[in-house]
Amino acid sequence: MYCVKDLVESGGSLQSVPSKYIFPENPEDCIISDAETIPIIDFSLLTSASLKQRSKVIHELGTACREWGFFMVINHGVKKTLRDEMIKACQSFFDLPTEEKRDYAGKKFVDPIRWGTSFNTKVDKTYFWRDYLKVHVHPQFNAPQKPVGFSEIVEEYCKQNRELASELLKGISASLGLEENYIQKTLNVGSNSHQLLVINSYPACPQPELVMGLPPHSDHGLLTIIMQNDLGGLQVQHDGKWVPVNPPPDSFVVNVGDQLEILTNGIYKSILHRAMVNSKATRISVGTANGPPLDTVVSPAPELVDRENQPARYRPITYRQYVEFQQSNHLDGKSCLSHVFV
Ligand code: OGA
Ligand code: NI
Numbered sequence: 001m002y003c004v005k006d007l008v009e010s011g012g013s014l015q016s017v018p019s020k021y022i023f024p025e026n027p028e029d030c031i032i033s034d035a036e037t038i039p040i041i042d043f044s045l046l047t048s049a050s051l052k053q054r055s056k057v058i059h060e061l062g063t064a065c066r067e068w069g070f071f072m073v074i075n076h077g078v079k080k081t082l083r084d085e086m087i088k089a090c091q092s093f094f095d096l097p098t099e100e101k102r103d104y105a106g107k108k109f110v111d112p113i114r115w116g117t118s119f120n121t122k123v124d125k126t127y128f129w130r131d132y133l134k135v136h137v138h139p140q141f142n143a144p145q146k147p148v149g150f151s152e153i154v155e156e157y158c159k160q161n162r163e164l165a166s167e168l169l170k171g172i173s174a175s176l177g178l179e180e181n182y183i184q185k186t187l188n189v190g191s192n193s194h195q196l197l198v199i200n201s202y203p204a205c206p207q208p209e210l211v212m213g214l215p216p217h218s219d220h221g222l223l224t225i226i227m228q229n230d231l232g233g234l235q236v237q238h239d240g241k242w243v244p245v246n247p248p249p250d251s252f253v254v255n256v257g258d259q260l261e262i263l264t265n266g267i268y269k270s271i272l273h274r275a276m277v278n279s280k281a282t283r284i285s286v287g288t289a290n291g292p293p294l295d296t297v298v299s300p301a302p303e304l305v306d307r308e309n310q311p312a313r314y315r316p317i318t319y320r321q322y323v324e325f326q327q328s329n330h331l332d333g334k335s336c337l338s339h340v341f342v
Contacts, residue, residue, distance in 0.1 A: 002117070003098065003101075003116075003117040003131040004117055004129055004130065004131050004201075004202075004203050005094060005098075005131055005201065005203050005282075006098055008203045008204065008205075013206075014206055015206055016206060016207060017129075017205065017206065017207050017210055017211055020126065020127050021126065021127050021128075021129060021210070021211045022126065022210050022211065023126055023210065023211055023212040023215070024126065030241075030242050031240070031241045031242065032235070032241065032242050032243075032244065033238070033239075033241040033242065033243050034244065036238065036243050037243070037245075037246070038064075038068050038070045038071055038072055038236060038238075038243065038245060038253070039060065039063070039064040039067075039068055039070075039071045039072070040071065040072045040073075040074055040248075040251075041057065041060060041061055041064060041071050041072065041073050041074070041254075042057060042074055042075050043073045043074065043075050043076040043077070043164070043167070043168075044075035044076075044077070045057035045075075046058070046061075046167055046168070046170075046171050047167065057171065058171050058174045058175050059175065061168070061171045061172060061175050062172075062175030062176070065172060065175065065256055065260075065268040066267065066268060068236070068238060068271065069236075069255055069256040069268065069269055069270060069271030070236045070245070070253065070254070070255045070256075070271055070273070071253075071254055071255075072245075072247050072248065072251040072252070072253055072254070073164070073168075073225075073251055073252045073253075073254055074248060074250065074251045076164055076251075076252060078157075078160050078161075078164070078252075080250060082153070082156060082157055082160065083157075083227060083250075085153050085157075086153055086154070086157045086227075086286060087227070087229050087284055087286065089147065089149065089150045089153045089154065090133075090199045090201075090284050090286055091201075091229075091282075091284060092147040092150070093133060093144065093146075093147060093150060093199070094131060094133075094199075094201045094282075094284075095147075096146060096147060100146060101115045102115075104133070104144055106134075108327075108328070109323055109324050109327040109328065110324075112135065112136045112140070112142035113133070113134075113135050113136075113142050113143070113144055114132075114133070114134045114135075115131075115132070115133050115134075116131070116132055116134075117130065117131045117132070118130065119214070119215075119330075119331040120327070120328065120329070120330070120331070123329065123330050124330070124331075125330075126212070128211070128212050128213060128214055128215065129202055129203070129205050129208075129211040129212065129213050129277045130200055130201065130202050130213045130214055130275070130277075131200075131201045131203070132198060132199060132200050132201070133197075133198075133199045134196060134197065134198050134199075135154070135196070135197045135199075136194070136195075136196055136197075137154065137155070137158040137195050137196070137197045137288075138158065138162065138193065138194060138195035139191065139192045139193070139194070139293070141155055141158075143155065154197065157286075158195055158197055158288055161195070161225045161288040161290065162193070162195055162288075162290060164225060164252070165222070165223045165225060165288075165290035166184065166189070168223055168254065169183045169184055169189065169222065169223065170183075170184070172260070172268070176264060176267065176268075176304065178301070178303060182301070182303075183222070183260075183263065186263070186301060187222070187259075187263065187292035187293075187296050187298065188292060188293055188296050189222070189292050189293075192293040193290070193291065193292055193293055194221075194290075194291045194292065194293055194294050194319065195288055195289065195290050195291070196221070196288070196289040196291075196323075197286070197287075197288055198286075198287045198288070198289060199284070199285075199286050199287075200213070200214070200275065200283075200284065200285045200286075200287070201282055201283075201284055202233060202275060202277045202278075202282065202283040202284075202285075203277075203282045204277075204278065204279055204280055204281050204282060205277045205278070205279055206279060207279075208276065208277045208278050208279050211277060212274065212275075212276070212277075213233060213274070213275035213276055213277045213283075214274055214275040214331070215274055215331055215332070216237065216272040216273070216274045216333050217272065217273070217274070217331045217332070217333060217334075218257065218258055218261075218270035218271060218272055218273075218333070218334045218336075218337065219255060219257040219258065219270060219287075219289055220257055220258050220259065220289060220291070220319075220322060220323050220326045220327075220336070221257040221258070221259055221289035221290050221291035221319075222257050222259045222260045222263075222290055222291050222292065223254055223255070223256065223257060223260065223290045224254065224255050224257055224287050224288065224289050224290070225252050225253075225254050225287065225288050225290065226252065226253040226254070226255070226285055226286065226287040227247075227251075227252055227253070227285070227286050228247070228253075228283065228284065228285040228286070229283060229284045229285075230249065231278060231280070231281060231282075231283040232244060232245065232246050232283075233275050233276045233277060233278060233283050233285075234253065234273060234274075234275055234276075234285070235273060235274050235275075235276060236255075236271060236272075236273045237271060237272040237273065238271075242274070255270070255271060255273065256268050256269065256270050256271065257270050257289065257291070258270045258322070258326075258334075258336065258337045259291055259292065259298050259319060259322070261314075261337065262298050262299065262300060262314040262317075262337075262340065263298060263299075263300065263301055263304075264300070264301065264304055265300035265301065265304045265305055265310060265312060265313055265314065266300075266313050266314070267304060270334065270337065272333060272334065291319050291323075292319050293319070294318065294319050294320035294323070295318055295319070295320060296318065296319050297316050297317070297318050298316065298317060298318070298319055298322070299312070299314065299315070299316035299317075300312045300313065300314055311342070312342060313341065313342055314337075314340045314341060314342060315340045315341075315342055317340050322336070322340070325339065
């Protein structure tokens with residue numbers, strides 16, 4: 001397999017991108033809105049002893065999920081040293097010689113460790129300017145043996161992301177007027193819940209306006225938690241415009257995934273987002289897709305379904321079936337979710 005990194009580094013400096021990577025629509029044709037920013041959630045207030053503070057932040061969380069599907073989380077308690085180590089470890093992984101990474105060139109979603117390029121090269125008509133490493137880190141922990149120390153850092157980072165996700169899901173349950181453990185109990189989120197680590201590397205591109213790092217898509221899980229090195233590139237769709245996300249350095253970006261849309265019967269929706277690339281340096285982003293156990297059947301919560309006014313809008317599906325379908329097709333907007341529409 002040939003990855004973007006090899007393409008960029010082969011034979012001196014690359015002047016123009018191969019036609020295989022030229023995205024049919026000019027990504028910059030769409031309206032970009034710099035005027036707005038995604039909401040900020042102060043995580044420390046979620047665990048606050050003050051009921052007033054807690055109900056305020058739960059309300060803000062509900063508004064963020066309903067109106068944006070994306071928010072930034074500050075004061076989350078994950079140490080800067082761990083975040084920095086994680087980014088460095090990810091860079092070192094992509095810096096390994098291609099022959100060594102090739103050991104991890106998996107093909108299917110079920111492969112515990114999968115290094116690759118674009119999204120699904122079997123079906124991608126245009127290649128995306130992105131190399132990736134996807135690792136199933138929970139309930140069974142997996143990690144590449146190299147580089148040295150990578151596995152330990154990944155394990156700790158992912159564990160802390162699960163804890164964040166769990167606390168956020170409590171707040172989100174409460175924001176829907178449900179008991180705070182509702183989502184976790186209903187979907188059996190806990191010791192068996194599934195977590196996929198996705199590390200993206202978007203090398204510097206000589207013609208960034210012609211290519212796409214990741215095309216518009218929604219994420220499959222309940223909540224995705226993302227951090228990046230100091231380069232921007234993520235854009236979120238809001239009111240028909242693309243809003244660039246410029247997270248404060250110590251924050252996480254969190255978004256509603258398709259399983260949360262199904263469970264809430266569409267009250268909270270997964271939102272289209274995309275990744276742009278730049279000409280200056282390699283952008284790294286680290287995401288964890290936090291979902292229920294793979295064999296959990298996800299369907300609209302009966303409490304949020306009202307036969308007359310709000311009938312169930314999605315058909316039940318196991319998380320496993322859902323992700324396998326998403327990962328073996330084109331990454332195309334919210335087309336995967338449309339397969340479970342009633
Ligand atoms: C993803 C994703 C965004 C980014 O991996 O699903 O949307 O900023 N990544 O890299
Ligand atoms: Ni995504």
